Amino acid sequence: MKYLLSNIKININEKIYLKDPESSDLGKRIIENSIYLIDTIGFDGFTFKKLGEKIGSNESSIYRYFESKHMLLVYLTSWYWTWLEYQLVLSTNNIEDNKLKLEKAIAVLTQTTTIDSAFSHIDEVILKQIVINEYSKSYLTKEVDNENKEGYFAVYKRLVNRLKDMIVDVDVSYKYPLTLASTVIEGAMHQHFLKNHFQSITECSQGLQPTDFFKDLVFNILTHK
Amino acid sequence: MKYLLSNIKININEKIYLKDPESSDLGKRIIENSIYLIDTIGFDGFTFKKLGEKIGSNESSIYRYFESKHMLLVYLTSWYWTWLEYQLVLSTNNIEDNKLKLEKAIAVLTQTTTIDSAFSHIDEVILKQIVINEYSKSYLTKEVDNENKEGYFAVYKRLVNRLKDMIVDVDVSYKYPLTLASTVIEGAMHQHFLKNHFQSITECSQGLQPTDFFKDLVFNILTHK
DNA sequence: GCAAATATTATAGTATTACTATTAATACTA
DNA sequence: TAGTATTAATAGTAATACTATAATATTTGC
Numbered sequence: 001m002k003y004l005l006s007n008i009k010i011n012i013n014e015k016i017y018l019k020d021p022e023s024s025d026l027g028k029r030i031i032e033n034s035i036y037l038i039d040t041i042g043f044d045g046f047t048f049k050k051l052g053e054k055i056g057s058n059e060s061s062i063y064r065y066f067e068s069k070h071m072l073l074v075y076l077t078s079w080y081w082t083w084l085e086y087q088l089v090l091s092t093n094n095i096e097d098n099k100l101k102l103e104k105a106i107a108v109l110t111q112t113t114t115i116d117s118a119f120s121h122i123d124e125v126i127l128k129q130i131v132i133n134e135y136s137k138s139y140l141t142k143e144v145d146n147e148n149k150e151g152y153f154a155v156y157k158r159l160v161n162r163l164k165d166m167i168v169d170v171d172v173s174y175k176y177p178l179t180l181a182s183t184v185i186e187g188a189m190h191q192h193f194l195k196n197h198f199q200s201i202t203e204c205s206q207g208l209q210p211t212d213f214f215k216d217l218v219f220n221i222l223t224h225k
Numbered sequence: 226m227k228y229l230l231s232n233i234k235i236n237i238n239e240k241i242y243l244k245d246p247e248s249s250d251l252g253k254r255i256i257e258n259s260i261y262l263i264d265t266i267g268f269d270g271f272t273f274k275k276l277g278e279k280i281g282s283n284e285s286s287i288y289r290y291f292e293s294k295h296m297l298l299v300y301l302t303s304w305y306w307t308w309l310e311y312q313l314v315l316s317t318n319n320i321e322d323n324k325l326k327l328e329k330a331i332a333v334l335t336q337t338t339t340i341d342s343a344f345s346h347i348d349e350v351i352l353k354q355i356v357i358n359e360y361s362k363s364y365l366t367k368e369v370d371n372e373n374k375e376g377y378f379a380v381y382k383r384l385v386n387r388l389k390d391m392i393v394d395v396d397v398s399y400k401y402p403l404t405l406a407s408t409v410i411e412g413a414m415h416q417h418f419l420k421n422h423f424q425s426i427t428e429c430s431q432g433l434q435p436t437d438f439f440k441d442l443v444f445n446i447l448t449h450k
Numbered sequence: 451g452c453a454a455a456t457a458t459t460a461t462a463g464t465a466t467t468a469c470t471a472t473t474a475a476t477a478c479t480a
Numbered sequence: 481t482a483g484t485a486t487t488a489a490t491a492g493t494a495a496t497a498c499t500a501t502a503a504t505a506t507t508t509g510c
Contacts (some may be wrong), residue, residue, distance in 0.1 A: 019457095025460075034278045042367040046315040047496065058459050063498075098439050136361050150449040153423065175428070182419060182426045183412045190411050191404060197369050198378065201385040201407045203400070213404045221445050244486095251487075272467065283488050285470090407478075 010082045013190040019065045026063050027065055029055045032121040034072055034147040039126045043073060043134040049110050060132065073138050074152050080127050088162060093205075105166050106218060109159075110188035110211045132192045160185055169175075171222040180221065184214050233442050235307045239298050240375050244290045254280045256304075257346040259297055260346055264351045268298060268359040272310050296361050306358050306380040309334070313387060314347055323394040324444075329366060331443060334384075335413035335436045357417045396447040405446065409439050 008024065021027030033055045038046050047071060052059045065073045091108050095101040113128040139153060147153070163181035167174065172181070191210035194202040204210050246252030258280045259388065263271050271294060277284040316333050320326040337420040338353040362379060372378070388406035392399065399405070416435035419427040429435050 007278075024457080037354055046365060047481085050497085058461095060460080060495095060499090061458055061507075064457080079286045128271070133365055137365065139422070140358055140362065140418075143267060157423060157426050158300070164426075176441070177428075178434075179416060179427045179429055182443075183408070183438075186415050187408045187412055191408070193365075194407060197364070197373065198382060199390075201382050202404045203402075210404075211424065213401045214409075217405075217446060221442060249486085283490095284468095284489050285489080288469075289487080381476080426461085 003054060008086070010079055010086075011069055012075060012078050012082065013154065015150050016071060016078060016152060017066055021065050021075070024219050026055075026057060030059070030062055030065055030072075031076070032123075034097070035123055035127050035130060038073075038130050038134065039078075040078075043064050043069070043130075070138070070141075073134060074147070076127065077131055078155055079122070080124070081159055083124060085155060085159050085162065088159070092166070098137045098166070100217070103215060104168045105163055106184065107211050107214050108165060110187055110191075111209060112192065113212060118170050130190050132196075135189065138225045152193065167218070167222065174222055179185075180218065184218065188214060232447060235304055235311075235313070237300060237303050237307065238376050238378050238379065241296060241358070241377060242291055243288075243302060246290050246300070251282060251286060253346045254282070254296075255290055256301070257348075260301065260348055260352050262347070263301075265297075268362060270360070284434055286422070294308050295366075297358060297370070301352065301378070301442075302356055302363055305352050306384055308347075310384050313384070317391070323391070327391045327395050327443070328440060330388055330437050331409065331440050334388060334410055335439050336373065336414075336434060337417065355412050356393075356396055360414065383386065392443070392447065399447055405443065409443065413439060422434060 014020075019027065021031050030051065034046070034057070035049055037051055037054055048062045048069060049059045052062055066075065088105060088108050092101050113124050129154050133184060137145075141147075160178065160181045163184065164177045167177040167180055188210045191202055191204050191213065195204040195210070200203065204213065232261050239245075244252065246256050255276065259271070259276055262276055266275070270345055273287045273294060274284045277287055291300065313330060313333050317326045320329060346380050366371075366372075385403065385406045388409065389402045392402040392405060414436045416427055416429050416438065420429040420435070425428065429438065
């Protein structure tokens with residue numbers, strides 16, 4: 001899979017950045033190190049000034065790539081969802097059996113990322129942590145409707161729709177395929193968070209993964225129709 | 226129910242505030258108006274200075290009640306979950322049939338709040354909106370583990386446990402009662418958000434409520450065991 | 451190989467935020 | 481009426497989230 005991916009570029013909505021970070025060395029350093037820095041100090045404590053210090057560059061240079069730290073978060077999470085969509089398609093592409101296909105899809109979408117792919121300057125494992133801890137901050141804002149119109153959340157919505165399609169393929173009669181799909185994707189992130197910080201309100205742990213719960217959930221809902 | 230509640234005081238963990246806002250007129254004005262102001266401008270844009278202007282008081286006076294705006298959010302959401310827990314207990318108390326009881330519980334926990342209760346200075350309907358839009362910001366922080374130890378999220382966790390108990394009463398054999406309970410409570414908030422801002426990834430709308438989806442989900446999971 | 455264009459860096463500056471500290475005014479209580 | 485607690489007013493601080501501008505480096509096009 002690494003080999004397959006190595007010449008692929010993840011395309012991000014051009015409205016999200018001022019200058020494409022993939023187009024320069026500085027841009028790539030911004031992306032690579034913002035992932036580490038946000039993971040370490042959290043998005044709330046993260047500033048372009050601190051990032052500038054970390055990469056030995058200037059705050060003002062970073063502003064030439066992203067309008068604000070909010071837009072950088074939108075970029076990073078869009079990148080992640082695009083990458084995950086790619087993983088999803090690669091993993092389910094040739095599966096004929098609809099149930100097996102859905103099972104695989106749930107696994108890809110709900111498990112912790114362990115794959116370190118061919119995108120050398122991006123650490124997907126840590127990026128997933130950022131998505132778990134910070135993604136909702138990108139849309140829980142007063143600007144969400146405008147930003148949604150600009151297409152900032154398009155990839156995420158497309159991913160939910162892909163899962164929905166696979167749910168429908170398994171059971172056309174099920175009344176809430178979209179709601180189930182969005183619940184699985186968001187719910188998995190939430191369970192990963194609970195596993196790490198509020199263990200008393202989930203069975204999920206090292207031994208039992210969110211994936212196990214969601215597979216059980218979805219197939220019990222669908223097959224008993 | 227209004228009558229029943231009228232002499233009840235919602236008790237909040239004393240570590241959350243510096244001075245009990247229920248103990249003074251200014252305190253109550255802080256709570257009442259912070260709810261309206263956060264709903265209007267969002268938690269990110271909310272400041273104690275703006276709140277001071279709104280209530281004709283001084284920024285520094287508000288700081289005598291709450292250490293920071295973060296702690297005010299923790300207070301408001303703790304108040305909401307305590308109030309919801311009370312609603313839950315009142316609504317399910319005398320129901321003998323475990324299935325009916327669980328059904329009622331899911332309804333209370335996942336529906337939009339329409340009840341305007343006896344707590345005159347707190348608008349629960351708007352407070353619920355704040356919980357939907359801002360609650361996750363109270364725990365998606367680097368301080369979450371310390372604050373969790375201080376008991377800031379205790380009511381929320383207790384609520385999840387109450388729902389779990391009712392799930393177990395309906396089906397002891399089900400393997401993930403806690404994960405299901407936390408998924409229902411958090412998932413419902415998420416669906417309300419999607420309904421308002423990302424309608425394309427949920428069937429939920431004016432006609433179809435998150436409650437319908439979650440009742441269907443839970444009873445399909447449990448009864449077919 | 452050199453000028454022009456572009457990218458990056460450095461410096462400075464601004465309004466706002468999220469507070470803290472201090473003092474003054476007011477209200478309530480013994 | 482004095483003492484105490486509460487609230488208000490004012491000032492100040494370090495940091496944030498930027499913007500603007502000039503200087504320097506780097507790339508590229510001919």
